[in-house]
Amino acid sequence: MIVPPPKRPRSTEENVLPLINIVFLLLIFFMLAGVLAQNPPFELNSPATAEAEDSAQLERQVLAVAADGRLAFAGEPIERDGLSEALADWPDDKPLQIRADGGIKAESMTGLFAALRSAGISEVDLLTRHEEP
Known part of the structure; x- marks a missing residue:
């Protein structure tokens, strides 16, 4: 009669290592694949609001308007005529x-x-920063 060799007990480290590898690879993937919001080519101080909405809906294509009237769309400066x-x-x-x-x-x-309305834009969202009252 052939007796199988006794099974050695598996340590818990062997079960955790693949999980650590997968989490590390996912972390690297999302760091490389994720795109942060583009900053306009000039400094902006957004107005404050007391009510905050979910900021996850921010898109990359944002129209930025400086205090002196300069415009930027999707991070690139544009003239009002080219809007x-x-x-x-x-x-x-x-x-x-x-x-x-x-x-x-x-x-x-x-x-x-008025320029946006003539360009065919019927609805806008003004982005603000949340400030605690």
């Missing part, structure tokens, strides 16, 4: 997200909204 060309392929069902400087005058925003 309709830059937004020509913007989908109708999505609101355009605008990150404006907190010190901008309302007259500048009114002119910008």
